[in-house]
Amino acid sequence: MSATDDSTGGSPESRLLEVEDLHVEFRTREATANVLNGVGYHVDAGETLAVLGESGSGKSVTAQTVMGILDTPPGFVTKGAIRYRGEELLSATEDRRRGLRGENMAMIFQDALSALNPVYTVGFQIAEQFRFRRGMSRKDAMAKAGEMLDMVKIPNAKQRVKEFPHQFSGGMRQRAMIAMSLALDPDLLIADEPTTALDVTVQAQIMDLLDELRRERGMGLILITHDLGVVAEVADRIAVMYAGRVVEESDAESLYKRPAHPYTEGLMESIPRLDQKGEHLASIKGLPPNLANIPEGCPFHPRCHRATDECRRKVPELLELRPGRYSACHFAEELISSE
Amino acid sequence: MSEPILQVRDLVKHFPVQQGIVFKKTIGHVRAVDGVSFDLNRGETLGIVGESGCGKSTLAQVLMRLEQPTSGSALFEGVDMFGKKSASQLRQLRRDMQIVLQDPYTSLNPRKTVGDIVGEPFEIHPEVAPKGDRQRRVQELLDIVGLNPEHVRRYPHQFSGGQRQRIGIARALALKPKVIVCDEPVSALDVSIQAQVMNLLGDLQSEFGLSYIFIAHDLGVVRHLSDRVGVMYLGKMVENGTEDQIYEHPQHPYTQALLSSVPVPDPSVRDRREAIRLTGDVPSPANPPSGCRFRTRCWKAQDICAEQEPELAVRRDGGRIDLELAEGHPSACHFAERHDHVVS
Numbered sequence: 001m002s003a004t005d006d007s008t009g010g011s012p013e014s015r016l017l018e019v020e021d022l023h024v025e026f027r028t029r030e031a032t033a034n035v036l037n038g039v040g041y042h043v044d045a046g047e048t049l050a051v052l053g054e055s056g057s058g059k060s061v062t063a064q065t066v067m068g069i070l071d072t073p074p075g076f077v078t079k080g081a082i083r084y085r086g087e088e089l090l091s092a093t094e095d096r097r098r099g100l101r102g103e104n105m106a107m108i109f110q111d112a113l114s115a116l117n118p119v120y121t122v123g124f125q126i127a128e129q130f131r132f133r134r135g136m137s138r139k140d141a142m143a144k145a146g147e148m149l150d151m152v153k154i155p156n157a158k159q160r161v162k163e164f165p166h167q168f169s170g171g172m173r174q175r176a177m178i179a180m181s182l183a184l185d186p187d188l189l190i191a192d193e194p195t196t197a198l199d200v201t202v203q204a205q206i207m208d209l210l211d212e213l214r215r216e217r218g219m220g221l222i223l224i225t226h227d228l229g230v231v232a233e234v235a236d237r238i239a240v241m242y243a244g245r246v247v248e249e250s251d252a253e254s255l256y257k258r259p260a261h262p263y264t265e266g267l268m269e270s271i272p273r274l275d276q277k278g279e280h281l282a283s284i285k286g287l288p289p290n291l292a293n294i295p296e297g298c299p300f301h302p303r304c305h306r307a308t309d310e311c312r313r314k315v316p317e318l319l320e321l322r323p324g325r326y327s328a329c330h331f332a333e334e335l336i337s338s339e
Numbered sequence: 340m341s342e343p344i345l346q347v348r349d350l351v352k353h354f355p356v357q358q359g360i361v362f363k364k365t366i367g368h369v370r371a372v373d374g375v376s377f378d379l380n381r382g383e384t385l386g387i388v389g390e391s392g393c394g395k396s397t398l399a400q401v402l403m404r405l406e407q408p409t410s411g412s413a414l415f416e417g418v419d420m421f422g423k424k425s426a427s428q429l430r431q432l433r434r435d436m437q438i439v440l441q442d443p444y445t446s447l448n449p450r451k452t453v454g455d456i457v458g459e460p461f462e463i464h465p466e467v468a469p470k471g472d473r474q475r476r477v478q479e480l481l482d483i484v485g486l487n488p489e490h491v492r493r494y495p496h497q498f499s500g501g502q503r504q505r506i507g508i509a510r511a512l513a514l515k516p517k518v519i520v521c522d523e524p525v526s527a528l529d530v531s532i533q534a535q536v537m538n539l540l541g542d543l544q545s546e547f548g549l550s551y552i553f554i555a556h557d558l559g560v561v562r563h564l565s566d567r568v569g570v571m572y573l574g575k576m577v578e579n580g581t582e583d584q585i586y587e588h589p590q591h592p593y594t595q596a597l598l599s600s601v602p603v604p605d606p607s608v609r610d611r612r613e614a615i616r617l618t619g620d621v622p623s624p625a626n627p628p629s630g631c632r633f634r635t636r637c638w639k640a641q642d643i644c645a646e647q648e649p650e651l652a653v654r655r656d657g658g659r660i661d662l663e664l665a666e667g668h669p670s671a672c673h674f675a676e677r678h679d680h681v682v683s
Contacts, residue, residue: 054529054530054531055529169620170620171620172620199390199391199556199621200390200556200558200597200600200601201390201596201597201600201616201617202620203600203602204599204600204602204614204616205616205617205618207602208616226529226530227602228530228604229559229601229602229603229604230602231604232602232603232604232605232606232609233602233603233606233609235606252606253606253607256604256605256606256607257607266531267530267531268604269534270530270531270533270534271530271534271559271604272534272537272557272559272560272562272563272564273559273562273563273603273604274558274559274562274586274598274601274603275586275603277562277563277582277583277586280538280541281534281537281538281563282534283531283532283534283535283538284531284534284535285535287499287501287502287532288529
């Protein structure tokens, strides 16, 4: 049983990406950390899936495995499947995967400054893809790069292509990276904390841009973030991750209205709200688990106020409670029907 | 209301920009803080918000006397903070004001045990805890901030981010200060841990009667902890008032845009909220715009904004200064206009 069943709607043709029961471990000399322990989610064309989780929940590692850019060693995929339009990726050749990257799926990162090469102009770095993948001449490719910068609303794009990353502001670098990722017109974009390093006013601009581009191009967007506010503004569906698993999956509106997992519930209560002054924030006690030594049973039980003996013994499965709503908690039914 | 514990007037900090290797020549100034005034009352929290480069951290550094101000004054309990001081006067001042820094990974010495880190203030101020008493005091402090007192011999790397921030808070509390400057104390932490640390700061304030200057870029965090809030933009305070005045009835266009940009964690208000989107980025503080510094990104800007700098004063709708206005709060805009319902 996993969240990737076809019962969630979406025809097989529109199903862009399917991750199923993915297990990844990081082997170091001292210990083996179980970073992913059966992650499953899917994205359809034209929709935004938000992957929500705190540091160490495995949200970025899942994305890196999908893109095929996981560092091995230390990371090893031990089990699971990743399908892009039905094609199994984990068993595909490296050539095939390289062919897919950029062309079909692309990724943008949190820190645009370190993701761009400081010794080449921004235009050159975007144009590279047109030259090597499309066989364009230097000049044509550069012109194309200018168009891409224009598309992401960088003012003066024609001049700006000749500038270096350090001459761009933080927001513009992130725009340049979006332009680069969309150069070959992929239909799946993974954005890994794209606005975490930016100020709120610039963050709002970038999120608007991403949303607009997704709509125009009918792309599937996986938005990886820890910010519940950003998620609420753009996500169609949400997968909440904890200790290398998806613990809840749902459409955005129902999840915020009534979370079906105590971890999600705790997260919602711990954010200080802008529209009200609270007295004491409800916080989740304790710390996220050490991935080399995940507690037995439900990995969340040491921090959960509902935990019983069953939780300490048995790992709850991710079950469908209502159409499109999944939760991995022994008390999910109680949570979802409580008022 | 009692007398303010800290009165800051026209505080300015400029950093010279130099050129040349042997013969350095000053070619300009970064105007990090450019004339900031505020009062901090006893037992209250003053939140300072703003985007990167607005000068909020420089303000913290100057208030801690880690940087000398270019000009301006600050009175701490009526005593001038920046004037010439004997070593013992300065030591007393430092005892009364402490700071909690943003990054719990770099603000703790990795080669010292937690006991040494939290106990170090007692080396400089032995009058607070006599030598034989120190171990017990340190363990007490760890207990106050919610850490296990048995862990005094551990090193910082053995703690998580949230626990390290607690160590930083214990160190700040060691000398029983009156004012704590918190410079982005929770922005490096995950949400669930952030809530724990914010609750701790709130509890400590009521227990020890502390006054906080709480600097952060997260407007939700600031609202949660602050009694009054000051909004900064490019080295200037553009608006300040009570938490309710700033969040429910902001007057300055920048405050309104800032509040409108913060995503609200509720999908049901998604398309109902008013979206004020600023274009472009914050200009460089080395070369700020003439007149009102916000005018390059402001949708209300007119000619007067480039010519005349608006002062921070209580204004009626439309921007006219009216110092007698009963429920007003100061804002620095020629066209200030009260705007309700930005956040919800």
